[in-house]
Amino acid sequence: MTGHTTAASPCRIYGRTTELAAVAALSDQLRPRHGGALLLAAEPGLGRSALLTWAADEFTLGPVLRPRRLPGEPRPYDGMHALLCAAAESRGAAPPRAAFGTVRPAGLPELPELLRQYVPEDEPLLVCVDDAHLWDAPSRAVLGSAARRPDPARPIGLLLSVAEHRAADPEFAGLPVVRFGPLDDGAATALLRDLTSGGLDPSVRSELLSEAEGNPAVLTALAQRLTPDQLGGHRPLPRPLVDGGALWAVFGSRLAPLPPAARQLLLLVASAHEPDPDAAGADASLVLRAARKAGLDPAALDPAEAARLVHHDGDRIAFTGSLLRRTVYSGAPSSQRRAAHALLASVIDADGHRLRHLLHLALAAQGPDAALAAGLAEAAAPGTPTSGMERSAA
Incomplete structure (x- = not known):
């Protein structure tokens, strides 16, 4: 450090x-x-x-x-x-x-x-x-x-x-x-050590470092949320590890000034990105088709672009940071997340992109669905032609 x-x-x-x-x-x-x-x-x-x-x-x-x-x-x-x-x-x-x-x-x-x-x-x-x-x-x-x-x-x-x-x-x-950039692992580890008085299990520390992405405010919120037994590795960690409230407390000031339509569109972008969080953004054509079906003008995204929350390069719409994306997604009520996934599923070609269609249906589900589970297992079976994104999401 x-x-x-x-x-x-x-x-x-x-x-x-x-x-x-x-x-x-x-x-x-x-x-x-x-x-x-x-x-x-x-x-x-x-x-x-x-x-x-x-x-x-x-x-x-x-x-x-x-x-x-x-x-x-x-x-x-x-x-x-x-x-x-x-x-x-x-x-x-x-x-x-x-x-x-x-x-x-x-x-x-x-x-x-x-x-x-x-x-x-x-x-x-x-x-x-x-x-x-x-x-x-x-x-x-x-x-x-x-x-x-x-x-x-x-x-x-x-x-x-x-x-x-x-x-x-x-x-x-x-x-x-x-x-400022994110803290490196050495500095973040030193901060965690002071926040937890040294009572931190190494595997828990690794999860916290990964989850916080070098953001000291998020790291502090994580350490304050967990009990000593959880920090010490004696009890399971909560899931999600960082909840929407903690993320909104850090990043809400960037999102709160946006018009409602812009925030709706951002939730669509975050939801489209959710099945493959490591991808370089969400499929722009999918997001814009869903927006039009919901009666949202694609220009509603302009304030978010002007505020440098997302950038739209034609094929992809990407958040400027994954913590911002996670704040938009986890900070929305579960009913709104499910509605966004259902809307996305409804505009995906179920024959040409079956697995992606089913993944969004699964994220929109309100409970166990045996038929949907069987469809997912079949669509993700070895040898099934899918894109790289869909394989990693499966």
């Missing part, structure tokens, strides 16, 4: 050597009183918020501001108001009474000037903004302007965390960015 922890910080980071080095480099820029900025971009659950906390805890050159986003729908300049409240709080001063209004006044100063009234200029300042992509657009524009044009008279470091699919937004364009 490669990691970093100190006695002074309660926030331990597992792995992330590259990311830690980039944060350290930002601090080094501030030592000679030069400003700088860094964008931390990651899919949900990969630890960008934890790294932001670690950076704030470790910064010793001057004050750190960590504005808290206001609840509810953001209004213009709510983000700047939250930042000034954090600055005032850091000095024990009264917070500003109101935000700036709906339109930026022509004479509103840039970020360094706004902060000058609360934070003196005699030491470097680190501003840590988590989920900066959720700030209101005018506040994001002020942050982006300050990040791209540091004030030579005021050493401000801007450390911004954003969702991976928002790193290319215009406000953040051109900023240095560090993109």
Whole structure:
């Protein structure tokens, strides 16, 4: 494992050597009183918020501001108001009474000037903004302007965390960015060891590592869900190992904003992919035939593509990550999953693709079905001509 922890910080980071080095480099820029900025971009659950906390805890050159986003729908300049409240709080001063209004006044100063009234200029300042992509657009524009044009008279470091699919937004364009990938097995094992106090059976550990796919939030949810006897290998593990609720808690923020029709189509894509989860996506023609039969416009998938949840290359529709696909599938009620499989089965040529047709019927079944079981066994028998996907699914 490669990691970093100190006695002074309660926030331990597992792995992330590259990311830690980039944060350290930002601090080094501030030592000679030069400003700088860094964008931390990651899919949900990969630890960008934890790294932001670690950076704030470790910064010793001057004050750190960590504005808290206001609840509810953001209004213009709510983000700047939250930042000034954090600055005032850091000095024990009264917070500003109101935000700036709906339109930026022509004479509103840039970020360094706004902060000058609360934070003196005699030491470097680190501003840590988590989920900066959720700030209101005018506040994001002020942050982006300050990040791209540091004030030579005021050493401000801007450390911004954003969702991976928002790193290319215009406000953040051109900023240095560090993109998080999944944890490697060494770092994930170290995290599991700490979560379980070492009481983990090796075979259970292997299952947890495979199931979580290097996502520390999913790994944490798994460890918290299991009993000590299950973790120790003395009792069977639940199936599915990660339930829909745990996955939705991590990835639901990516899916919840979608229109209902887009979410229906995503469930069709995930259901079409379910018989062969290792395939490179779902059969696009099958999904679109099912969508049309259900009265769904294929264009309903556009918002999901725009949000970089799936990509459609003509022949296949694939999720950008298997954990997202699993969230869509397991997060839907079982009745909706069965209905999706029944719909897919109804548009498959039962003669030309018998096994695939029967597999979706089986996934739509509400209980044991002897005739369906016999049909599946016959269609999957050795020597039966099937595609590679269908053989692996059988």
